[in-house]
Amino acid sequence: MHDIKAIRQDPAAFDKAMARRKVSPQSAALLKLDEERRSVQTELQSLQSTRNEKSKEIGAIKGKGGDASALMDEVSALKSRMTELEERDRTLGESLNQHLASLPNVQALDIPDGDDEEQNVELRKVGEPKRNNDKVPDHSEIGEKLGMMSFETAAKISGARFVLMHSGLAKLERALAQFMLDTHTTEHGYTEVSPPLLVNDKTMFGTGQLPKFEEDQFRTTRGDWLIPTAEVPLTNIVADEIVEEETLPRRYTAFTPCFRQEAGAAGKDTKGMIRQHQFYKVEMVSVTTPEQSEAEHQRMTQCAENILKKLELPFRTIVLCTGDAGFGSYKTYDIEVWLPGQGRYREISSCSNCSDFQARRMNARCRPKGEKNTRFVHTLNGSGLAVGRTLIAVLENYYDPADGGVFIPAALKPYMGGLEKILPVK
């Protein structure tokens, strides 16, 4: 959501920012609505003022037993115009808000311009990618050969884009989640949260899933939405709140299932568990002051990277160009893990600074100590990490071609009861 006052102040700058997002100039249409609305409000408020004053007089006259019918007629005469203005004000406000809510966030100035992922820029690489001399199979093949991963059974039970795991792999998934949560809570200072997984319209609007991305979501028969990421409930913790700035930054983490229709992804990643309707993810969310968000963004990205370092998985971090960044993003770093089975890096985490974009939609504000005025908080979210994709990365990077087994990364052994290796079931 954008600040109409800021657009009023510098319409050209706003159009320029939208142009980087491939959005045509919007300020003229927005300001026209805004101007008309304010003139309607000015007239309406002056009529309300008159009405209030005269009604008070009527009260005083009647209190003394006098006749106020002349004044009452006068106020009655204002009514039709007032109703008209109220209606107009409402309509204009709605169109203005709808228009503002449909536009993506402005991007940071230091972000590379670009049309798609081809123009993303690599910032750093950590770890040595294992070249595929050993002919590492795809994770789905590894999993099925282990006898612990079945897309067929999942398809029978549910349909396409689901997977069922058992034994060692089911436990490995749980171990990964535990390990990530423990690291974030004990080393990175995040507060663990167990949030609702079904949320209402307002919440989905707050983080920007609605109204534009409705077709990507699952909805219950009651009208609740299944969260597509824990970012949604975690960020909305501060919705409609005014928080003291001393208490910022606030850092939340949660381990939840995520549900996505993958509506626009037909034909993409149909094999394996890269892209599913349901997957587990450990999410990080930070709420900060405007001054803190840039540093917090770096910090959060490092927290995500730290998980991969501990798991000794090779990765690279990239900054998304203007054409590839998400709707609410001010700046986004993606972390991509090396998958030997695919012979390339694949997204495993996305860390975004949403500046005040979500805060405006949620009406989430903060107040500097001792000051009267409030301002909007900044919100950030990042995967820390996508558990399913991390499991894939472990399978492919720790695969042992000698016996088709998978070694357990040292960091996970305590969570796997000391197990060294997952071996195929006989």
Next chain:
RNA sequence: GGACAGGUGGCCGAGUGGUUUAAGGCGCACGCCUGGAAAGUGUGUAUACGCUAAUCCCGUAUCGGGGGUUCGAAUCCCCCCCUGUCCGCCA
């Protein structure tokens, strides 16, 4: 899911159509008093929009949310949401 009772400022709480500009209390902030503190005492203490140099002043809106009746609504009517208690169901 059903029945009943509720939802008023940071908190408690009065208020069933008009001097309510939401009483009063608590808390908080600042001052007075004091050697210092407590007690006492005075003042202030929501958010948004508009106007504006301004966080002053002024205007408007907001008493869970939305709509309606009325010259005038915290108060009356309708719909919805939430909380509590009891019943039912359930892990």
